[in-house]
Amino acid sequence: MMHIIDLITKKRDGHTLNQEEISFLIHNYTQGKIPDYQMSAFLMATYFNQMTDEEATFLALAMRDSGDSIDLSSIKGIKVDKHSTGGVGDKVTLILGPLLASLGVKFAKMSGRGLGHTGGTIDKLESIPGYQVEIKVEDFIQQVKDIGIAIVGQSGDVAPADKKLYALRDVTATVDVIPLIASSIMSKKLASGADAIVLDVKVGHGAFMKTEEEAVKLAKLMVEIGRLAGKQMTAILTGMDEPLGHKIGNGLEVFEAIETLHGKGPKDLVEVTVEIGAHLLLDAKIESDFKRAKERLNQALKDESAFLKFVELVKAQHGDVSVLYHPESLLSEKVEQVIALSDGYIMDINALDIGKAAMRLGAGRETKEDKVLLDVGVDLHQKIGSKVKKGDVLATLYVRDKGIEEAKELILNAITIGQEHKTLQLIKKTIK
Amino acid sequence: MMHIIDLITKKRDGHTLNQEEISFLIHNYTQGKIPDYQMSAFLMATYFNQMTDEEATFLALAMRDSGDSIDLSSIKGIKVDKHSTGGVGDKVTLILGPLLASLGVKFAKMSGRGLGHTGGTIDKLESIPGYQVEIKVEDFIQQVKDIGIAIVGQSGDVAPADKKLYALRDVTATVDVIPLIASSIMSKKLASGADAIVLDVKVGHGAFMKTEEEAVKLAKLMVEIGRLAGKQMTAILTGMDEPLGHKIGNGLEVFEAIETLHGKGPKDLVEVTVEIGAHLLLDAKIESDFKRAKERLNQALKDESAFLKFVELVKAQHGDVSVLYHPESLLSEKVEQVIALSDGYIMDINALDIGKAAMRLGAGRETKEDKVLLDVGVDLHQKIGSKVKKGDVLATLYVRDKGIEEAKELILNAITIGQEHKTLQLIKKTIK
Numbered sequence: 001m002m003h004i005i006d007l008i009t010k011k012r013d014g015h016t017l018n019q020e021e022i023s024f025l026i027h028n029y030t031q032g033k034i035p036d037y038q039m040s041a042f043l044m045a046t047y048f049n050q051m052t053d054e055e056a057t058f059l060a061l062a063m064r065d066s067g068d069s070i071d072l073s074s075i076k077g078i079k080v081d082k083h084s085t086g087g088v089g090d091k092v093t094l095i096l097g098p099l100l101a102s103l104g105v106k107f108a109k110m111s112g113r114g115l116g117h118t119g120g121t122i123d124k125l126e127s128i129p130g131y132q133v134e135i136k137v138e139d140f141i142q143q144v145k146d147i148g149i150a151i152v153g154q155s156g157d158v159a160p161a162d163k164k165l166y167a168l169r170d171v172t173a174t175v176d177v178i179p180l181i182a183s184s185i186m187s188k189k190l191a192s193g194a195d196a197i198v199l200d201v202k203v204g205h206g207a208f209m210k211t212e213e214e215a216v217k218l219a220k221l222m223v224e225i226g227r228l229a230g231k232q233m234t235a236i237l238t239g240m241d242e243p244l245g246h247k248i249g250n251g252l253e254v255f256e257a258i259e260t261l262h263g264k265g266p267k268d269l270v271e272v273t274v275e276i277g278a279h280l281l282l283d284a285k286i287e288s289d290f291k292r293a294k295e296r297l298n299q300a301l302k303d304e305s306a307f308l309k310f311v312e313l314v315k316a317q318h319g320d321v322s323v324l325y326h327p328e329s330l331l332s333e334k335v336e337q338v339i340a341l342s343d344g345y346i347m348d349i350n351a352l353d354i355g356k357a358a359m360r361l362g363a364g365r366e367t368k369e370d371k372v373l374l375d376v377g378v379d380l381h382q383k384i385g386s387k388v389k390k391g392d393v394l395a396t397l398y399v400r401d402k403g404i405e406e407a408k409e410l411i412l413n414a415i416t417i418g419q420e421h422k423t424l425q426l427i428k429k430t431i432k
Numbered sequence: 433m434m435h436i437i438d439l440i441t442k443k444r445d446g447h448t449l450n451q452e453e454i455s456f457l458i459h460n461y462t463q464g465k466i467p468d469y470q471m472s473a474f475l476m477a478t479y480f481n482q483m484t485d486e487e488a489t490f491l492a493l494a495m496r497d498s499g500d501s502i503d504l505s506s507i508k509g510i511k512v513d514k515h516s517t518g519g520v521g522d523k524v525t526l527i528l529g530p531l532l533a534s535l536g537v538k539f540a541k542m543s544g545r546g547l548g549h550t551g552g553t554i555d556k557l558e559s560i561p562g563y564q565v566e567i568k569v570e571d572f573i574q575q576v577k578d579i580g581i582a583i584v585g586q587s588g589d590v591a592p593a594d595k596k597l598y599a600l601r602d603v604t605a606t607v608d609v610i611p612l613i614a615s616s617i618m619s620k621k622l623a624s625g626a627d628a629i630v631l632d633v634k635v636g637h638g639a640f641m642k643t644e645e646e647a648v649k650l651a652k653l654m655v656e657i658g659r660l661a662g663k664q665m666t667a668i669l670t671g672m673d674e675p676l677g678h679k680i681g682n683g684l685e686v687f688e689a690i691e692t693l694h695g696k697g698p699k700d701l702v703e704v705t706v707e708i709g710a711h712l713l714l715d716a717k718i719e720s721d722f723k724r725a726k727e728r729l730n731q732a733l734k735d736e737s738a739f740l741k742f743v744e745l746v747k748a749q750h751g752d753v754s755v756l757y758h759p760e761s762l763l764s765e766k767v768e769q770v771i772a773l774s775d776g777y778i779m780d781i782n783a784l785d786i787g788k789a790a791m792r793l794g795a796g797r798e799t800k801e802d803k804v805l806l807d808v809g810v811d812l813h814q815k816i817g818s819k820v821k822k823g824d825v826l827a828t829l830y831v832r833d834k835g836i837e838e839a840k841e842l843i844l845n846a847i848t849i850g851q852e853h854k855t856l857q858l859i860k861k862t863i864k
Contacts, residue, residue, distance in 0.1 A: 008605040012479060037468035041604035044476035047444065172473035173440040 004028070004038050011045040019058040026062035030161040036168055043165075043174040051179035056221055057228040059179070063187035066161035070137065072108055072193035075144050078284045079106045081194035082276055083185065085209065085218075087202040088355035089243035093121045093151070094257035095265070095273050095301075096280075098310035101149035102300050105284045108144040109151045110158075110192055113365075122153045127251040127330055127374035131319035147312050159187040178214065182221040189226065196232035196283035198276045199223070203428065206351020207240035212428060219431045234279045237429040238272050242349035242384050245269035249363040249377015251330030252398060258327045261307040268383070268426050274298060275427055332375040336397040338408055340388045344417040349384055353414035360403030360410065376400055378411065385423055436460070436470050443477040451490040458494035462593040468600055475597075475606040483611035488653055489660040491611070495619035498593035502569065504540055504625035507576050510664075511538045512712045513626030515617065517641065517650075519634040520787035521675035525553045525583065526689035527697070527705050527733075528712075530742035533581035534732050537716045540576040541583045542590075542624055545797075554585045559683040559762055559806035563751035579744050591619040610646065614653040621658065628664035628715035630708045631655070635860065638783020639672035644860060651863045666711045669861040670704050674781035674816050677701035681795040681809015683762030684830060690759045693739035700815070700858050706730060707859055764807040768829040770840055776849040778818045785846035786810055792835030792842065808832055810843065817855055 002024045010017060017025075025042070028034040051059065072079045080100065084090050097107045111121035125131050133153040135143070143150040162184050169175045189197055199222055202208070203215035219235035226233035245266045247256040259265055260273070278293035287293040300306045307324075315321050323329050358364060362373030379396040382388055395411050397404065434456045442449060449457075457474070460466040483491070504511045512532065516522050529539045543553035554565050565585040567575070575582040594616050601607045621629055631654055634640070635647035651667035658665035677698045679688040691697055692705070710725035719725040732738045739756075747753050755761050790796060794805030811828040814820055827843050829836065 005603060005605055012476070012605050035468075037472040037600060038604055040469040041472040041476045041606065044440075044444070044473045045479075045605075047477075048480045168469060171437060172470055173437055173444050173477075174473065 004034050004042075008038060008042045008045060011042055011049055014049045016052055017055055017058070019061075022055060022058040023062045023065075026059065026066060026161050030066045030164060039165070040168055040172040040174070043169060043172060043177070043180070046180065047174050047177050050177070053221060053224045053228070056179040056183045057225045060183035060186040060190060060225050061229060063159045063161040063165070063183065064190040067159050067191065068156035069158075069191040070108075070110070070156075070193035072141065072144075075106055075108065075141060077106050078196055079108055079144075079194045080196045080198075080280045080284055081109060081189065081192050082198045082200060082280070083189055084200040085185070085202050085207065087240040087244055088206050088351040088358075089245050089248045089253065090202075091124060091245065091253040091257045092200065092269070092273050092276065094124060094254065095260045095269070095306070096277055097149050097151055098261060098313055099273065099297060099300055099306040100277055100280055100284075101147070101313070102305040102309040103281060103296060104148065104286055105280060106144055107149040107151075108140065108193065109149075110154050111151060112154060121151065123372050123374075124250045124253050125151060125319075127254050128314055128319040128323055131314060132317045135317070143316050147309075147316055149309065149313050150317070151313065152317075158191050162187045178218050178221060181208075182218055182225060186222055186225045186229075190229050190231070194231070196280060197226055197234075198279050198283075199233070199235040200272065200276060201235055201237050202240040203237050204239050204241040204351070206243065206355065212237065216429065216431070219429075223431055232283050233432070234283070235431040236275060236279070236427055237431070239424055239426050239428060240351055241424055243351045243354050243380060244272065246380045246383070247377065248354055248358045248380070249361070249398065250372060250374045252377040252379060255327040255330050258307070258310070258324060261301065261310050262304070263302040265301070266383075270298075270301070271426055330375060332398040332400060334399050336399055336404055336408065337393050338395040338397065338411045340390055340392045340394050340417060341412070342417050343389050344387070344419055345421045346382045346384050346386045346388060346415060347418040347420055347422055348416035349380065349382075350414035353410045354378055354380065357397075357407035357410040357414070360407045361397065361399055362402055373400055378407070382415070385421060388417060436466050436474075440470060440474045440477060443474055443481055446481045448484055449487055449490070454487060454490040455494045458491065458498060458593050462498045462596060471597070472600055472604040472606070475601060475604060475609070475612070478612065479606050479609045482609070485653060485656045485660070488611040488615045489657045492615035492618040492622060492657050493661060495591045495593040495597070495615065496622045499591050499623065500588035501590075501623040502540075502542070502588075502625040504573065504576075507538055507540065507573060509538050510628055510716045511540055511626045512628045512630075512716055513541065513621065513624050514630045514632065514708055514712070515621055516632040517617070517634050517639065519672040519676055520638050520783040520790075521677050521680045521685065522634075523556060523677065523685040523689045524632065524701070524705050524708065526556060526686065526742075527692045527701070527738070528709055529581050529583055530693060530745055531705065531729060531732055531738040532709055532712055532716075533579070533745070534737040534741040535713060535728060536580065536718055537712060538576055539581040539583075540572065540625065541581075542586050543583060544586060553583065555804050555806075556682045556685050557583060557751075559686050560746055560751040560755055563746060564749045567749065575748050579741075579748055581741065581745050582749070583745065584749075590623050594619045610650050610653060613640075614650055614657060618654055618657045618661075622661050622663070626663070628712060629658055629666075630711050630715075631665070631667040632704065632708060633667055633669050634672040635669050636671050636673040636783070638675065638787065644669065648861065648863070651861075655863055664715050665864070666715070667863040668707060668711070668859055669863070671856055671858050671860060672783055673856055675783045675786050675812060676704065678812045678815075679809060680786055680790045680812070681793070681830065682804060682806045684809040684811060687759040687762050690739070690742070690756060693733065693742050694736070695734040697733070698815075702730075702733070703858055762807060764830040764832060766831050768831055768836055768840065769825050770827040770829065770843045772820045772822055772824045772826050772849060773844070774849050775821050776819075776851055777853045778814045778816050778820060778847060779850040779852055779854055780848035781812065781814075781816055782846040785842045786812065789839035789842040789846070792839045793829065793831055794834055805832055810839070814847070817853060820849060
């Protein structure tokens with residue numbers, strides 16, 4: 001008979017738990033048979049003694065098995081998925097999905113809503129009137145079979161153990177534990193049914209991982225967990241020192257995604273999207289050469305085939321397709337501007353504070369219960385390295401009636417103008 | 433506004449908490465405003481990052497202040513107390529109290545009941561028919577004023593925070609944390625109202641502290657806590673590699689205490705009692721020379737003055753004094769013997785297993801609700817270093833009708849007979 005106190009002691013003393021022990025722990029915790037106060041002691045011991053790759057994998061598997069998994073096996077071919085650890089202005093999924101599908105990749109995606117300063121794909125898509133995010137699993141699978149793509153909300157009860165554990169970590173100072181972060185993310189990815197997964201691990205002051213060292217650790221561990229669970233895995237480390245692209249906010253990000261799908265996207269956003277896409281094109285065995293994969297992706301952005309796939313997706317999920325041809329309707333008509341107070345180069349744009357500014361305007365949630373405004377947000381006119389003059393417009397704010405002054409102040413303080421002309425490296429590392 | 437999550441984080445990150453923070457923690461935990469799951473995360477962080485002497489002192493004070501303290505200030509002179517960290521056959525208090533009182537020291541003692549393999553002073557005294565352990569505080573104080581001694585059960589609600597915290601530590605693998613052990617013991621000692629305290633820290637395989645290194649750490653910290661709280665403190669480290677004296681069990685220990693009070697006690701028991709007594713005689717300013725203090729204590733054992741004080745104590749607390757003159761009536765009439773199976777020297781007597789044997793016979797409690805049998809136990813005829821022949825009696829068991837075969841086997845296995853003639857050092861260290 002296994003006892004929780006022995007498992008706490010084992011972790012406390014730096015020993016390794018086997019799969020049976022970790023399953024026991026998670027199963028009984030989810031069932032309410034192990035109380036929170038014992039689990040929190042285990043979590044704090046894990047903070048200090050960490051976990052081996054195997055333990056983190058067993059944890060991810062046990063949490064996956066605590067709830068529903070999606071079975072995509074009836075869809076022919078290699079199914080792909082991507083995951084971002086969360087950054088400001090990250091609308092990659094909106095572009096990548098149609099782009100890959102236009103090249104024949106099966107993109108069956110369940111996405112989450114946003115919390116805090118990073119937006120959720122599902123909230124963004126809901127800014128398209130009529131777009132249905134709640135779809136029955138059979139219909140979801142049928143849609144991928146029919147048009148190669150579906151992007152829907154989480155259905156069923158995915159990894160309830162992770163939800164319960166995360167809530168406990170949040171109040172016991174055990175959030176910042178890399179094996180716990182990795183297994184939390186991977187428990188949900190492993191439930192998603194994809195064969196190949198690219199992880200976009202954000203690093204920088206606008207991301208959860210502040211240093212490259214931490215980000216590499218997390219990326220390697222997630223790749224290892226996925227691989228041990230039988231998935232084809234790639235992780236890329238990308239900078240989140242400034243927001244991705246120019247636009248932050250639900251409708252604004254769909255607007256920028258549409259521009260990008262027309263081949264007119266901002267350089268950084270295109271670069272990350274094409275990089276992830278190229279890995280998945282290879283994983284899906286549609287292309288064998290990385291350089292040629294990138295060329296094909298860029299081509300599909302330019303020749304409208306990616307955009308047309310997006311139109312197909314929105315139509316299939318009952319969205320109003322007309323707005324895709326008039327994306328300015330996604331934005332609030334009331335605008336405000338933030339003006340540069342001095343001359344120089346943009347040296348820093350604190351992504352976290354830009355995200356907060358968008359949230360204050362109503363684009364994000366502070367708590368799970370908050371309703372988001374779909375047409376508000378921030379359009380940054382400058383990126384790090386741009387030259388500006390006093391009086392230039394730094395940002396346009398699309399607003400309703402809340403948080404305007406607060407957002408303006410946040411944005412003004414978030415942007416550092418100085419004399420150094422910086423260039424950033426966006427894609428920092430690839431981990432296979 | 434203080435937040436518990438910040439305090440957990442502080443301890444997790446190796447910082448030091450101040451008095452206000454520790455008071456907040458303990459006060460709100462006792463009130464139920466901090467949930468167990470946050471406290472257990474704090475405790476596990478403390479396991480890894482330990483506490484400074486000051487933090488442990490603040491913790492002891494906060495736990496003392498969570499409940500009742502005894503005010504002994506109306507009793508003239510210096511009040512003394514002793515505490516043992518718990519060992520098998522430890523009946524020192526039964527002898528030390530009357531002994532010191534016979535020399536004019538004020539001995540106002542609240543004692544606990546036994547749990548597990550170590551017996552409690554209160555259970556032992558209850559083997560004297562009629563002895564009252566529940567006495568009102570006013571009567572307790574009056575008795576010390578009248579005859580210089582009282583030994584009663586815990587009255588009031590002493591350190592409820594410690595009780596709650598200990599119960600949590602017990603189920604979260606955070607018992608073995610020296611600052612938590614030290615502040616737990618000291619919270620109760622500081623509530624006891626004594627001016628001078630001697631701590632008998634047991635070390636060896638029959639004790640909670642298995643190594644001298646740990647025992648020294650614990651002893652030093654408790655001395656420091658007591659001193660920071662204004663008490664006169666001494667700790668001695670004594671061996672618990674074999675039981676103290678010969679007899680284990682409630683009535684049996686009173687029997688051996690009476691023998692010792694008549695000047696006929698076993699060497700090790702007398703040595704520890706006199707050592708502790710000499711420190712307290714100096715602390716109480718009744719004697720200024722340690723050697724002479726020991727001589728006076730030995731004399732009081734030989735000339736019956738200590739025994740007569742014990743008679744006075746038992747009388748004052750309504751016990752049947754006649755049994756003190758016929759202590760054989762404290763023992764069960766049914767006996768069993770354990771016989772040596774080979775020739776040689778006694779090389780080891782596992783105190784823990786001897787304690788368990790007495791418990792199996794009914795002398796101790798496995799859970800708080802168990803009733804103890806007062807007339808059962810173990811009388812060891814041999815000590816480590818004794819020479820025995822095959823067929824010699826190793827121990828006499830005073831039994832009722834339970835646990836006899838189990839106890840016999842435990843005792844036989846606990847005693848190692850071999851060719852090495854060992855001698856033990858009983859008093860290992862004195863810490864002032």
